[in-house]
Amino acid sequence: MHTGQPAIFLDIPSRSRYLTFTIKNPIELKNVLTSLSHMVDGTSVVMGIGAKVVTALHKKVPGLHLFPELSKAPVPMSTTPGDLWFWLRGDDLGKLLHRGRAIEVIANPAFELINVVDGFKYGDGMDLTGYEDGTENPIDELAQQAALMSGESAKMDGSSFVAVQQWLHDLNYFEELPAQQQDHIIGRAKTTNEEIDDAPKSAHVKRVEQDDFDPQAYVVRRSSPWIENQQSGLMFVSFGHSFDAFELQLNRMVGLDDGVTDALFTFSKPLTGNYYWCPPMGEEGLDLAQLMS
Numbered sequence: 001m002h003t004g005q006p007a008i009f010l011d012i013p014s015r016s017r018y019l020t021f022t023i024k025n026p027i028e029l030k031n032v033l034t035s036l037s038h039m040v041d042g043t044s045v046v047m048g049i050g051a052k053v054v055t056a057l058h059k060k061v062p063g064l065h066l067f068p069e070l071s072k073a074p075v076p077m078s079t080t081p082g083d084l085w086f087w088l089r090g091d092d093l094g095k096l097l098h099r100g101r102a103i104e105v106i107a108n109p110a111f112e113l114i115n116v117v118d119g120f121k122y123g124d125g126m127d128l129t130g131y132e133d134g135t136e137n138p139i140d141e142l143a144q145q146a147a148l149m150s151g152e153s154a155k156m157d158g159s160s161f162v163a164v165q166q167w168l169h170d171l172n173y174f175e176e177l178p179a180q181q182q183d184h185i186i187g188r189a190k191t192t193n194e195e196i197d198d199a200p201k202s203a204h205v206k207r208v209e210q211d212d213f214d215p216q217a218y219v220v221r222r223s224s225p226w227i228e229n230q231q232s233g234l235m236f237v238s239f240g241h242s243f244d245a246f247e248l249q250l251n252r253m254v255g256l257d258d259g260v261t262d263a264l265f266t267f268s269k270p271l272t273g274n275y276y277w278c279p280p281m282g283e284e285g286l287d288l289a290q291l292m293s
């Protein structure tokens with residue numbers, strides 16, 4: 001019986017470090033991925049594999065594809081480079097740095113490191129705007145059902161599909177807005193975290209309310225704020241048993257459903273858009289049977 005990478009179901013750590021790699025030498029992919037799979041415990045290191053890696057290995061991962069090109073949407077979005085992703089988790093940034101360096105050495109024959117972002121937990125789990133993030137995440141059994149594939153095949157069960165988007169906030173703009181306007185952008189009251197029933201249709205939680213979709217669109221979100229120099233925002237990370245629920249939410253945010261775009265876009269924009277397959281755990285690290293056998 002396979003389990004998912006455990007961190008999918010754990011609280012946000014105080015420190016996160018996100019590494020993104022692209023393929024540089026396909027010949028070495030198999031050996032490198034095998035070595036990496038032994039060092040990924042799914043708790044202190046979460047690993048996701050992009051669609052181009054699977055194609056280069058001449059294998060299939062049902063449900064995995066590139067981040068959608070929503071070039072015709074009222075707010076366009078697109079895929080950005082990223083074939084292998086690591087989420088390093090802990091409470092000591094120094095340890096995360098060294099763990100990341102060790103991963104880079106092992107990955108080096110096949111992959112090039114193109115991006116590193118440091119994330120952190122703000123307060124009890126807030127976005128940098130001061131709003132609690134993750135309130136409506138499913139928990140326990142419902143979280144497992146939302147985030148893990150089951151009933152597909154012995155090699156795939158326990159897999160998860162993660163959507164990753166680095167969002168850049170304009171906090172100067174947001175902080176100038178009156179409190180009520182801020183609440184109407186999010187759709188919740190900052191002071192109480194209560195949902196605002198009569199918030200505009202563009203309010204973020206009105207756009208993405210998981211119960212509002214048919215079928216219901218549940219995901220497990222594990223996002224963290226990030227800062228780099230003068231810039232900051234949210235590293236949005238959402239796990240699903242497929243990308244379907246995320247795509248329903250995203251389509252509504254960018255206005256493809258009813259022409260209404262998410263008010264989040266008034267102060268934040270995605271810099272990246274990537275999809276990865278998070279393989280299940282095996283007896284020793286990740287189980288890559290879907291790619292190797």
Ligand code: HEM
Pocket residue numbers: 127131132133134135136137165167186188204205208209210211219234236238246249250253264268269
């Ligand atoms: C700038 C980026 C984003 C920020 C700051 C943000 C912030 C928030 C906040 C504050 C909440 C309310 C509390 C909660 O339930 O977590 C929320 C809810 C939610 N967000 Fe986001 N979010 C962002 C991007 C996204 C994206 C890209 C998606 C998916 C495409 C998404 C999906 C959701 C979902 C599904 C909920 C729960 C809705 C419900 O069922 O009530 N968010 N977000």
